[in-house]
Amino acid sequence: MAPSASLLLLLLLGLSQALPLLENKDRDGENHGDEGKDADHDVYDDEEKQQDHDGDNNGDEDKDGNHDVYDNEEEKEDHVDISTRILVANNNSDVMFVEGDMVAPTSRNAMKCYYNSCLWRKSLNGLVMIPYVIGNEFGGYERQVIQGAMGAFASQTCIRFIPRTNENDFVMIVSKTGCYSALGRTGGMQELSLNKAGCIYGGIAQHELNHVLGFQHEQTRSDRDYYVRINYENIIPSTAYNFEKHDTNNLNTPYDYSSVMHYGRDAFSIGPGRYTITPIPNPNTPIGQRNGLSSWDITRIKMLYSCQQR
Numbered sequence: 509m510a511p512s513a514s515l516l517l518l519l520l521l522g523l524s525q526a527l528p529l530l531e532n533k534d535r536d537g538e539n540h541g542d543e544g545k546d547a548d549h550d551v552y553d554d555e556e557k558q559q560d561h562d563g564d565n566n567g568d569e570d571k572d573g574n575h576d577v578y579d580n581e582e583e584k585e586d587h588v589d590i591s592t593r594i595l596v597a598n599n600n601s602d603v604m605f606v607e608g609d610m611v612a613p614t615s616r617n618a619m620k621c622y623y624n625s626c627l628w629r630k631s632l633n634g635l636v637m638i639p640y641v642i643g644n645e646f647g648g649y650e651r652q653v654i655q656g657a658m659g660a661f662a663s664q665t666c667i668r669f670i671p672r673t674n675e676n677d678f679v680m681i682v683s684k685t686g687c688y689s690a691l692g693r694t695g696g697m698q699e700l701s702l703n704k705a706g707c708i709y710g711g712i713a714q715h716e717l718n719h720v721l722g723f724q725h726e727q728t729r730s731d732r733d734y735y736v737r738i739n740y741e742n743i744i745p746s747t748a749y750n751f752e753k754h755d756t757n758n759l760n761t762p763y764d765y766s767s768v769m770h771y772g773r774d775a776f777s778i779g780p781g782r783y784t785i786t787p788i789p790n791p792n793t794p795i796g797q798r799n800g801l802s803s804w805d806i807t808r809i810k811m812l813y814s815c816q817q818r
């Protein structure tokens with residue numbers, strides 16, 4: 509219980525540190541999850557302009573300078589990692605993101621985490637039920653991908669994503685501009701966006717669903733400097749805050765290069781070949797995988813939610 513509580517607390521504290529921009533803009537942030545979108549427009553617009561400083565007005569450009577991400581998915585699938593896809597898909601979003609794909613919470617609610625309320629509650633049967641609704645905009649194939657991702661949690665942990673009946677707290681899965689999620693349980697309806705054009709992949713869905721459980725990005729761990737070098741000279745300056753370390757409780761698990769929560773080496777890069785994250789000591793260690801939950805991701809879910817069973 510205690511480690512869980514402290515982890516979530518630290519996650520939220522870390523978030524609030526990462527959000528000075530939003531804090532200044534979002535003065536009436538008492539809504540749920542999608543608060544302050546209007547207020548955040550100008551923040552995002554600034555960022556978009558900054559990104560276009562590298563000489564390309566095409567908002568769909570991906571970090572490798574390729575322009576065919578949406579046009580040629582099959583071919584790209586073999587060498588595009590999850591984080592690249594997420595960041596590309598979010599490039600045109602009007603939502604203010606933390607580290608690329610986490611919706612900024614109403615951070616004043618972080619205090620609730622002292623009482624564990626940003627975790628999802630466990631049922632008497634030992635399972636953690638997370639109600640969801642898949643928006644009507646999704647077709648059969650898309651539902652299949654999303655539910656397949658949910659199945660990966662169910663088959664390996666005590667987490668169960670269940671269709672909502674009348675529960676108060678639930679995840680509303682929508683296709684808006686980008687792939688993003690809130691962090692942990694926010695209370696009431698919380699939005700998870702999987703844009704139909706850029707986010708319908710099992711690995712991306714698992715990444716966003718893992719944010720729903722309360723997990724942050726691996727490369728912001730408190731001890732990350734022992735395992736990766738952050739190349740600030742290659743980072744788009746206005747996005748540098750995405751690389752701030754957080755004082756995380758790492759559940760006594762090792763740094764996991766293979767985590768589905770680890771960003772790729774060119775996240776927020778200023779240009780092709782200008783890597784922002786370099787593994788230490790072996791720079792060729794793969795990071796930013798796209799297949800789904802790693803074995804440590806699974807172990808951490810079980811630890812955070814004290815799963816006694818699958």
Ligand SMILES: [Zn+2]
Pocket residue numbers: 607608609610715719725
């Ligand atoms: Zn993320």
